[in-house]
Ligand code: AMP
């Protein structure tokens with residue numbers, strides 16, 4: 001059976017872009033593959049963070065995974081820092097990565113420019129930790145949003161390089177990126193990606209937003225002056241983004257949605273979209289709150305998942321040590 005693996009950073013809220021680009025794929029793949037989905041708390045330390053917040057976010061994001069349909073009886077759900085092989089392999093992969101390769105990573109360039117003098121070395125080596133996350137599990141498929149493609153390509157390059165230099169050890173993973181919905185844009189600025197770290201919460205719809213907030217954010221989402229519901233991401237990014245969100249949540253194609261709103265304006269479309277999102281998010285929000293009321297159960301799911309992940313990772317690291325000549 002093929003293995004799928006992916007992860008989310010336990011920072012901030014989980015938004016509808018994360019769901020459409022990544023989590024919706026997890027829910028599907030957990031039935032078709034042996035699945036590993038986890039929380040990358042070490043990645044969350046690459047920018048300044050507050051330990052109390054990180055602790056809270058770990059449980060919150062775990063609850064969101066479950067509420068959105070990731071099922072611990074099907075997928076192994078775990079915490080990165082509980083499996084120390086991740087950081088061990090990351091060091092080895094860092095020794096295999098060229099400075100130039102790491103410097104080309106667009107996410108590093110973006111984030112480093114935002115954090116300027118505070119950019120950490122960890123932010124620079126982040127893609128090697130991500131490569132370790134993937135390669136430790138002999139992963140075949142990595143379901144992700146568009147922004148992570150370059151990181152998975154680096155993981156592929158490192159797997160191939162290691163295999164060539166030290167003998168066949170790693171499976172070369174494939175990214176799995178949706179044709180549409182892989183890059184949901186910010187509601188208040190459709191030229192930018194919807195992001196947890198947006199300055200303003202107006203840019204994203206969180207899976208924990210209440211009905212009123214959802215309606216308000218959709219109502220104020222940026223469109224254009226054309227006035228008709230259309231789909232043309234290059235020329236009309238705002239309305240096209242809203243149509244994409246609607247399409248991904250309802251399963252209707254953009255063409256069907258456009259047809260349905262022929263002769264109607266943005267206001268009517270936004271009202272329907274808000275209702276679609278409210279109906280989609282309300283049960284997730286309620287389930288998430290219920291799960292968070294019993295932290296013991298969440299912690300036990302993560303501990304059990306981590307124990308299972310450790311078994312796989314320990315085995316792989318033994319092979320890696322042996323290939324590198326450090327096993328005595
Ligand atoms: P992160 O929030 O960076 O931990 O991302 C978790 C997953 O969601 C990754 O697979 C991302 O590629 C995906 N993702 C993040 N933002 C978006 C977005 N705006 N549209 C689609 N997918 C996204």
Ligand code: TRP
Pocket residue numbers: 005006007008009040043129130133134142143144148151
């Ligand atoms: N870097 C990814 C993100 O920000 C999260 C991540 C870490 C990941 N390790 C991974 C995704 C391994 C897929 C596979 O979204």
